[in-house]
Amino acid sequence: MQEATSSRVEARLAELGLTLPSVAKPVAAYLPALVTGNYVYTSGQLPLxxxxxxxxxxxxxxxxxxxxxxxxxxxxxNALAAIKSVIGDLDRVKRIVKVVGFVASDPSFTGQPAVVNGASEFFGEVLGDAGLHARSAVGVAVLPLDAAVEVEVIAEFE
Structure with a gap:
């Protein structure tokens, strides 16, 4: 059961017709997100x-x-859900610092940056200037569960 919308960020998600999902259960031995200092590092998030x-x-x-x-x-x-799971309130997010997108690519495919724009543009829509970030978009041979895309995030919070 989802909580009622409790933050500015979740209200913005609702405006976009979205709600935070439950945090995906890890498919191996890792945590979905981890806090160190004022940063949250997410594990790679699949498009589940x-x-x-x-x-x-x-x-x-x-x-x-x-x-x-x-x-x-x-x-x-899904990364926002993982971040919320460890900091409690997405309004505490000060900035998305880094996004790394992995794209399972056919050998002839070279449009990885355009694919990862799906994550980058989303963070901008939801968080405004706090969603602007450094980024890498990497083509790979295969991803877990044969997913097409995986995204990991580093976020700073207050």
């Missing part, structure tokens, strides 16, 4: 929706770049 991947395979082959971009947004939403 209710525990299921919307599509699997390589971007540029089985998954279109447009669908992968939407999946990157889902990864970012």
């Amino acid at each position: 929706i209710n525990g299921e991947l919307p599509a699997v395979g390589k971007v540029g082959a089985e998954v279109s770049a447009e669908d992968a971009k939407a999946q990157a947004q889902t990864c970012a939403l």
